[in-house]
Amino acid sequence: MASQPRIHRVVDEVTRRIAERSAPTRSAYLHRIRDAASAGPIRAGMPCSNLAHGFAACSGPDRLAVRGASKPGVAIVSAYNDMLSAHQPFAEFPAWIKDAVREAGGVAQFAGGVPAMCDGITQGRTGMELSLFSRDVIAMATAVALSHEMFDGALLLGVCDKIVPGLLIGGLSFGHLPTLLVPAGPMPSGLPNGEKARVRQLFAEGKATRDDLLEAESASYHSPGTCTFYGTANSNQLVVEVMGLHLPGASFVPPGTPLRRALTEEAARRVVELDTPIGEIVDERAVVNAVVALLATGGSTNHTLHLVAVAAAAGIHLTWDDFADLSAVVPLLARVYPNGSADINHFAAAGGVQTLVGELIDAGLLHPDVSTVAGPGLDRYRRQPFLEDGRLVWRDAPSRSLDTDVLRGVDDPFSPDGGLRVLDGNLGRAVIKVSAVRSEHRTVTAPARVFDDQAEFTAEFRSGRLDHDVVVVLRNQGPQANGMPELHGLTPALGVLMDRGHQVALVTDGRMSGASGKIPAAIQLTPEASAGGPLARVRDGDVVRLDAERGTLELLVPADELATREPAPAAPAAQFGTGRELFGAFRRSVGRADRGASVFTAQPEYAQA
Structure with missing residues (x-):
């Protein structure tokens, strides 16, 4: 085999500094899981x-x-439910897995189910305030399932948003077990995402009816499988595969196909023979590989929370500065909606994960010398699965993209950087995704309009009083305030204002996530307003300057004046309805956004474990 290319200097430096700052916690973690083996x-x-x-x-x-007690036992932990399109296919998986594990000389038991909520359903509603916290609930539910100590390996079945990070965090707490993640695959392509976005904007302007909007939405989300835009769910799948926790090529094979069943059965057989535990696979190199893959594809900003929390579960201290430094040298190689017109099926057809991995390895941007569930070395993930006379085989994937409108090589990227920036200034620290933002919109200076509720913003937009240059400040949306809901409901209206020629930006301590689009949005601002952050002191008419090119976020108010301002009231101490009253303890104990917005990483004993 030809020698591997030299690792890019910045990738190597970031990996080394992560390892250095993580040395005490990583060492303690490895000691613990090796003792448990x-x-x-x-x-x-x-x-x-x-x-x-x-x-x-x-x-x-x-x-x-x-x-x-002589044959290896395998735990099945599943996020199956039949309401959510992405998880409905898992109904059939346990029976397939049990048969395949039995044939491989083991025994599989369904150890437990974990909740799987859909941000698409709860979007803009009070249930969304449970969404981020559901990740930590899923981690705990995974730990409960595995706590019976009946098992020698685990298969974790999940796809979407908080589910996969939660399964990973829970699985890493049993890091001594060989563990594979098992995906279900995307639904077929439906109404093009750009057309769906167009109808949403028309509805926001009152130019389309509810029936028009529902017809467009149901033509887009139309069958079992993962939604096809490149949001958090599909970012999860790509990131996990590049971390070496899926079988090669497993991420984007559709449900209901013979190949999907064959990959599921092979995962079951593989976990029986696998002797490398998940806690050893998820090391500093694998974490950096995950970040690089996310940046190279313009993936979900939710992973600036999730990957930080997942890494911490393995004793690894990942920071937003690591994301920013890697983003500066990792080129954008994919255009998948909302960063382009293609969907995830088009990405897969162009070469998908396998062609992407080959490009990044050859450019020295991925660590190839890692452990994976498929065996040693990330080169295995250049190969894609096929059925040959009913038998699962892997063949070399195309070394170059089959559609350069969707996927490109490092020598001809869509952008020289990954499009994820960290913003710093007197308002605190935030992240911004600019891969879908035109260059002329990346610097905005405009007066603030301050809101504490999405409904307030919507009412003001419909009144016409926002028809001007504006930085919309939406505060009290952080993890302590209300669980940090996603704020996609703002996007159509903000898009209308931008299309009318206005300078427009969003600044919030809430989230926008994988569907972040053409609006420059400084999100996950920390410290959040409810925790006493400067955002609580912003007033209507204050001029805000967001400069994504320079990485700054400034309130143009003299420091002495800002310091003497009385902060706006924090969010209510407790919320009721839609189960929110059950999560008061989470709101009180959750950590900062830049530390993963987790109830675990906020606890000193977790970091030292």
Whole structure:
């Protein structure tokens, strides 16, 4: 095999500094998971009563296998539900997995289900205030499922937004177990995303009816499978595959196909023979590879939260500065909606993850010398799966893109950088995704209009009183205030204002995530207003300057005046309805956005574990 290219200087430097700052926590984590490892099935040493409870519901050969404590046990943890299109395909997976594990000499048990909520359904509604916290609930539910200590490996079934990061965090708390993540695949392409966005803007202007809008939405989201735009769900799949936690080529194979079933069954067989635990696979190099892949494809800004929290679960301290420094040298190689007109199926057809990985490895932008669930080395992820006479095989993927309107090489990128910036200034620290923002819109200086609620903004827009240059400031949307909901409902109206020729930007301590589009949006601003951040002191008419090129976010108010201003009232101490009252403890204990907005990373004992 030809020698691997030298790792890019910045990629190497960022990886080294992550390893250096993480040395104490990473060492403690590895010590803990190695202590937890067992030479054989851990259930073999259980008291008889404990073990009997573990196989009471089994029958036939599975009962004998669990009772005998000689064959490896595999936990199935699934986010299945039949309401959400992305997770509905998982209904069939446990039966396939059990048969395949049995054939491979093990025994699989459905260890537990985790919740899976849809941000598309809760968007703009109070249920969205549970969304980010659901990630940590999923992590805890995963830990509950695995806590019975009946298992020698795990298969984690999930796709969307908070689900995959939650499964990963929970799985890493059992980092001594060999673990694969199992995806379900995207739905077929429907109404083009650009047409859907056009109808949304027409509706926001009162030029389309609710029936028109519902027809467009249902033509876009129309069957089982993941939504096809490049939001957090599909970013999850790409990132996890490049981390080496999926089988090569598994991310974007559609559900309901023979190849999807074959990949699921192979994942089941593979976990039986795998001897590298997930806690060893997810190291500093794998984390950097995840960030690079995200940046190279213009992926979801939610991962500036999720990857920080996932890395922390493996004892690794990832920061927004690491994202920014990598973004400066990682070129943008993909144009997938909202960063282009293509959807994820077009990306896959152009060469997808496999062609992308090859390009990035050859440019020295990915660490190839990593462990993966497919074996040592990321070069395995240049190969894509096929069925040949009913047998699963892997072949070399195209070395160059088959459609350069969707996917390009490092020598001809869409942009020389990854399009994710960190903004700093007297308002705090925020992130901005500019891969879909035209260069002429990346610097905005305009008066602020301050809102504490999405409904207030919508009413003001419909009244016509926002028809001018404006920086919309939406505060009290951070994790402590209300769980940090996504704010996509603002996008159509802000797009209308921009299309009318106005300078427009959004500044918020809330999220926009994977559907961040053409509006310059400084999001996840920290410290948040409810925690005493400067955002609480902004007033209507204050001039705000957002400069994505220079990486600054400034309130053009003298420092002494700003310091003496009385902050606006924080968000209410408690919210009720839609289950929000159950999450008061989360709001009180959650950490900052730049530390993953997690209830775990806010606790000192978690960081030191």
